[in-house]
Amino acid sequence: MGEYKVDAEKLKKLGDFIEGLEYAEGELINILREAQEMFGYLPMDVQLFIARKLGIPAAKVYGVATFYSYFTMTPRGKHVISVCLGTACFVKGADRIVEEFRKQLNIKEGTISEDGMYTLDSIRCVGACGLAPVVIVDGKVHGRVKPEDVAAIIRGINEDESGEQMLVKQNVQ
Amino acid sequence: MSKIHLTINGLPVEADKGMTIVDAAKIVNITIPTLCHLNIHDIKMVNRTASCRVCLVEVKGRRNLAPACATEVVEGMEVRTDTLRAVKARRTMVELLLSDHPTDCLVCERNQNCQLQKIAAELGIRKIKYEGVRSNHTKDSTSDALYRNPDKCIKCRRCETMCNEVQTVGIYSAVQKGFETIVSPAFGLPMVDTQCVYCGQCTQVCPTAALTEVSHIAKVWEVLADEDLHVVVQTAPSIRVTLGEKYDMPPGEDVTGKMVAALRRLGFDKVFDTNFGADVTIVEEANEFIERLKNGGRMPILTSCCPSWVKFIEHQFPNLIDIPSSCKSPHMILGVLSKTYYAEKYNIDPKKIIMVSIMPCIAKKYEVTREELTNNGLRNVDHVITTRELIGMLSEAGIDFKNLPDEEFDNPLGISTGAADIFGTTGGVIEAALRTAYEWMTDRELENVDFHSVRGMDGLKEASVDINGMEVKIGVAHGLGNARELLKAIEKGQAHYHAIEIMACPGGCIDGGGQPYHMGDIELVKARAAGLYKIDKGKTLRKSHTNPDVIKLYKEYLGEIGGHRAHELLHTHFKVREKI
Ligand code: SF4
Ligand code: SF4
Ligand code: SF4
Ligand code: FES
Numbered sequence: 001m002g003e004y005k006v007d008a009e010k011l012k013k014l015g016d017f018i019e020g021l022e023y024a025e026g027e028l029i030n031i032l033r034e035a036q037e038m039f040g041y042l043p044m045d046v047q048l049f050i051a052r053k054l055g056i057p058a059a060k061v062y063g064v065a066t067f068y069s070y071f072t073m074t075p076r077g078k079h080v081i082s083v084c085l086g087t088a089c090f091v092k093g094a095d096r097i098v099e100e101f102r103k104q105l106n107i108k109e110g111t112i113s114e115d116g117m118y119t120l121d122s123i124r125c126v127g128a129c130g131l132a133p134v135v136i137v138d139g140k141v142h143g144r145v146k147p148e149d150v151a152a153i154i155r156g157i158n159e160d161e162s163g164e165q166m167l168v169k170q171n172v173q
Numbered sequence: 174m175s176k177i178h179l180t181i182n183g184l185p186v187e188a189d190k191g192m193t194i195v196d197a198a199k200i201v202n203i204t205i206p207t208l209c210h211l212n213i214h215d216i217k218m219v220n221r222t223a224s225c226r227v228c229l230v231e232v233k234g235r236r237n238l239a240p241a242c243a244t245e246v247v248e249g250m251e252v253r254t255d256t257l258r259a260v261k262a263r264r265t266m267v268e269l270l271l272s273d274h275p276t277d278c279l280v281c282e283r284n285q286n287c288q289l290q291k292i293a294a295e296l297g298i299r300k301i302k303y304e305g306v307r308s309n310h311t312k313d314s315t316s317d318a319l320y321r322n323p324d325k326c327i328k329c330r331r332c333e334t335m336c337n338e339v340q341t342v343g344i345y346s347a348v349q350k351g352f353e354t355i356v357s358p359a360f361g362l363p364m365v366d367t368q369c370v371y372c373g374q375c376t377q378v379c380p381t382a383a384l385t386e387v388s389h390i391a392k393v394w395e396v397l398a399d400e401d402l403h404v405v406v407q408t409a410p411s412i413r414v415t416l417g418e419k420y421d422m423p424p425g426e427d428v429t430g431k432m433v434a435a436l437r438r439l440g441f442d443k444v445f446d447t448n449f450g451a452d453v454t455i456v457e458e459a460n461e462f463i464e465r466l467k468n469g470g471r472m473p474i475l476t477s478c479c480p481s482w483v484k485f486i487e488h489q490f491p492n493l494i495d496i497p498s499s500c501k502s503p504h505m506i507l508g509v510l511s512k513t514y515y516a517e518k519y520n521i522d523p524k525k526i527i528m529v530s531i532m533p534c535i536a537k538k539y540e541v542t543r544e545e546l547t548n549n550g551l552r553n554v555d556h557v558i559t560t561r562e563l564i565g566m567l568s569e570a571g572i573d574f575k576n577l578p579d580e581e582f583d584n585p586l587g588i589s590t591g592a593a594d595i596f597g598t599t600g601g602v603i604e605a606a607l608r609t610a611y612e613w614m615t616d617r618e619l620e621n622v623d624f625h626s627v628r629g630m631d632g633l634k635e636a637s638v639d640i641n642g643m644e645v646k647i648g649v650a651h652g653l654g655n656a657r658e659l660l661k662a663i664e665k666g667q668a669h670y671h672a673i674e675i676m677a678c679p680g681g682c683i684d685g686g687g688q689p690y691h692m693g694d695i696e697l698v699k700a701r702a703a704g705l706y707k708i709d710k711g712k713t714l715r716k717s718h719t720n721p722d723v724i725k726l727y728k729e730y731l732g733e734i735g736g737h738r739a740h741e742l743l744h745t746h747f748k749v750r751e752k753i
Contacts, residue, residue, distance in 0.1 A: 044360050047359070047360070048359075048753065051359075052752070056343070057337060057342075057343025057344070057346065057359070058343070058359035058360070058753055059343060059344060059345055059346035059348075059357070059358055059359040060337075060343070060346045061359070062346060062348055062359040062360055063346030063347055063348045066348045066349050066350075067348070067349070067350050
């Protein structure tokens with residue numbers, strides 16, 4: 001069968017995971033969850049791999065993957081930045097904020113930065129119009145954001161990131 | 174069997190255990206409307222998604238209305254189908270379906286033949302009560318064979334059951350959720366990029382026009398109107414026993430004569446018979462079989478007349494790809510002969526010959542586009558239309574089919590034996606091959622040509638025939654799920670046959686994806702098969718190798734059976750395909 005255009009090593013791990021299951025056929029959701037954890041999302045080839053491994057139609061796997069909003073078929077960055085494009089935010093210049101993020105994060109097309117670190121999303125009104133324009137970073141709300149604030153927000157994410165890494169290192173020691 | 178006693182609308186009913194309320198109601202002549210429900214027992218197609226809810230009834234003691242199609246009867250049950258609440262609920266369900274359904278019945282290919290339309294009429298729905306957001310999905314004709322129009326889908330999921338469980342091809346699944354739900358191939362791929370084999374069985378069970386064939390009627394009108402072209406036509410074995418249904422003739426009635434007359438009136442220059450091609454297929458295939466047997470070639474040999482089945486093995490069983498016979502399918506054989514043998518004999522420029530095939534089949538629309546099925550740079554067959562499309566053309570042309578005189582096929586590709594007639598039903602191809610192989614191998618006349626054990630609707634059939642003291646074992650499968658079982662056993666070395674016939678459609682071509690909709694009535698399909706066996710029985714010539722025009726063809730043109738020229742024109746090859 002055709003080559004899979006995804007990381008072969010991860011695929012092998014996923015294969016081992018499936019083989020380790022006692023009733024793999026009944027655990028499609030569990031397998032998809034594991035796969036999404038490994039790959040960050042569920043590319044078509046990964047779904048095909050799972051379907052063939054379980055001997056079930058690819059359409060079934062796709063059916064389940066699209067039914068639960070937890071699963072995604074587009075890659076997500078490690079950090080998710082969502083800019084509200086509701087009416088209030090929009091009139092307050094949310095589009096310029098999106099532009100600024102794109103520039104600074106080097107996102108030319110689509111929604112994910114080249115290094116896979118950031119996803120730039122747009123959302124509909126979050127009901128915080130008083131704070132317009134609103135940006136949500138990894139669940140944390142930033143209000144009245146101006147283009148000049150973008151650099152600081154990104155710095156904030158990166159600081160958290162290195163802090164986290166230090167924490168991990170300390171734990172290892 | 175123990176009996177269950179209940180009442181429906183106050184009438185006492187004695188039903189069998191395991192019956193649904195819908196079936197029990199029939200006993201007392203009460204029809205409960207159904208839409209998603211479909212149970213075709215003989216081919217193991219049971220759709221019990223209970224998704225449409227147009228069959229809601231009241232059951233005493235239950236708070237909610239019950240879907241009658243999915244509720245089994247129990248002792249003492251009191252069912253009412255006629256209360257205001259039940260009647261209203263059923264109407265509402267249909268009204269909700271209509272709220273998201275295109276209202277272009279007037280120009281719909283299933284107009285007057287649609288189960289949604291029928292139920293709306295039967296429930297007396299006179300206006301669209303709820304104006305929902307209407308879906309607007311991409312229509313898919315990428316395969317040039319199977320047409321998908323998801324806007325007309327009512328999500329009954331019959332196609333999914335047919336494709337996944339009966340045919341085991343597994344193309345469809347319900348995807349997304351809520352209002353967004355659609356029944357779609359994996360990753361929303363266009364049909365042409367999937368492993369769909371275009372058997373069209375999903376179109377036979379789809380209640381609406383969400384799944385139909387890609388129509389090629391317009392192309393056929395166009396070539397017919399072109400004075401410069403020599404347009405010839407051929408009809409598959411099964412068409413002659415299904416075409417009459419539309420004109421209120423009993424199912425299975427042989428309408429060969431009228432069909433030929435009708436095609437002449439449509440303007441075809443010659444009307445040929447695919448059956449002639451079938452006789453040629455048999456002499457080539459029987460010869461191939463004997464050669465393989467003699468030279469220790471790979472066994473079993475598999476028939477290759479069904480393009481769906483060929484595509485199935487190409488996707489699903491790459492390591493068995495060298496076992497089907499290399500013979501082209503009968504209509505392709507007839508096609509290539511019309512552009513070589515016939516063209517030369519009658520001095521017609523083959524480039525001007527257009528071959529149109531009238532087929533029971535959707536897969537044959539795809540088959541004619543396969544690149545290797547060309548000779549001298551010309552396609553073996555140019556256009557394929559289904560029985561349903563032919564009916565459409567006849568009505569457009571205003572032809573009064575029932576009162577046409579009987580006419581005969583044209584020479585030199587018009588005479589056939591009874592062996593060719595039975596090609597249209599499961600078991601028929603192998604029976605035809607046996608008749609010829611037996612006589613060639615034994616040099617004796619076969620007196621009783623009827624092989625009853627390979628006939629009938631059983632999914633898997635077997636026969637063994639003593640030929641020169643050797644037990645030749647035959648297998649037959651129809652419906653791709655049955656074929657898969659058989660092939661798996663062969664792959665594992667658990668089944669030992671010398672020859673196997675496979676047809677993708679349950680019952681064979683008489684139940685092809687392009688035949689008049691049977692609406693789940695399998696008795697109709699059985700009557701069509703009986704019709705073919707009757708034609709066979711009525712013929713003097715019943716063995717392909719005794720067809721005088723086939724003998725002439727080899728003598729005048731092809732040379733030896735299985736020889737160089739025969740190979741060049743009548744044989745082909747297969748290729749491994751991806752599995753999505
Ligand atoms: S044509 Fe046959 S293989 Fe294709 S989707 Fe329909 S049932 Fe499945
Ligand atoms: S395509 Fe036809 S058979 Fe399939 S779910 Fe839709 S309406 Fe039902
Ligand atoms: S069984 Fe006949 S009608 Fe069905 S796909 Fe095969 S050739 Fe076509
Ligand atoms: S027919 Fe009963 S739920 Fe559809």
